[in-house]
Amino acid sequence: GAVVSQHPSRVICKSGTSVKIECRSLDFQATTMFWYRQFPKQSLMLMATSNEGSKATYEQGVEKDKFLINHASLTLSTLTVTSAHPEDSSFYICSANSHVAGRDEQYFGPGTRLTVT
Amino acid sequence: AQKITQTQPGMFVQEKEAVTLDCTYDTSDQSYGLFWYKQPSSGEMIFLIYQGSYDEQNATEGRYSLNFQKARKSANLVISASQLGDSAMYFCAMRDFGNEKLTFGTGTRLTIIP
Numbered sequence: 001g002a003v004v005s006q007h008p009s010r011v012i013c014k015s016g017t018s019v020k021i022e023c024r025s026l027d028f029q030a031t032t033m034f035w036y037r038q039f040p041k042q043s044l045m046l047m048a049t050s051n052e053g054s055k056a057t058y059e060q061g062v063e064k065d066k067f068l069i070n071h072a073s074l075t076l077s078t079l080t081v082t083s084a085h086p087e088d089s090s091f092y093i094c095s096a097n098s099h100v101a102g103r104d105e106q107y108f109g110p111g112t113r114l115t116v117t
Numbered sequence: 118a119q120k121i122t123q124t125q126p127g128m129f130v131q132e133k134e135a136v137t138l139d140c141t142y143d144t145s146d147q148s149y150g151l152f153w154y155k156q157p158s159s160g161e162m163i164f165l166i167y168q169g170s171y172d173e174q175n176a177t178e179g180r181y182s183l184n185f186q187k188a189r190k191s192a193n194l195v196i197s198a199s200q201l202g203d204s205a206m207y208f209c210a211m212r213d214f215g216n217e218k219l220t221f222g223t224g225t226r227l228t229i230i231p
Contacts, residue, residue, distance in 0.1 A: 042223070049217070
């Protein structure tokens with residue numbers, strides 16, 4: 001089956017620093033990847049849609065200069081949280097689209113837990 | 118705009134019993150897909166089952182079945198013979214076919230009691 005990995009699984013950083021999260025599709029190519037944020041006891045909220053070779057599309061209310069997304073290849077998208085603050089502490093999950101049995105399926109990565117101190 | 122509503126924030130069910138998790142949706146689109154995901158405490162999102170808006174039969178995947186009532190815009194998940202490992206958060210999600218984005222409900226925390 002389609003596998004999506006994320007690295008790192010957990011990261012702790014100091015306020016004001018930047019942190020990069022990688023999302024990889026391991027056994028398929030994904031022209032589109034998605035980045036979600038999930039606060040404790042809440043649902044997944046889509047942050048942005050990452051398209052290979054073009055600029056990401058951000059959801060309303062998501063600061064594109066703070067959450068930099070780069071989809072440099074068909075198997076890798078990165079999310080960089082710049083100048084992180086404690087309120088950015090959250091669970092970040094990526095997903096990648098794969099065309100399976102005539103329909104598009106989203107496969108999720110295991111998530112990255114970010115703690116900003 | 119699409120909206121998914123899950124009205125049960127938490128449920129407790131005895132092991133081996135069946136459980137129904139409610140999901141209603143709102144969309145003006147004619148073509149859409151409905152998904153259920155399981156999220157255990159580890160955080161990973163596990164795909165359970167899919168129902169297309171034009172599918173005439175209710176989807177089934179092992180112990181999971183989807184009670185799809187299109188006129189009522191509901192897509193309830195039924196888990197038969199519940200197991201302790203079924204304890205997790207469950208999210209209903211929707212996607213219209215013109216758009217790859219998924220819209221998630223607020224989730225239901227299911228706890229299976231031995």
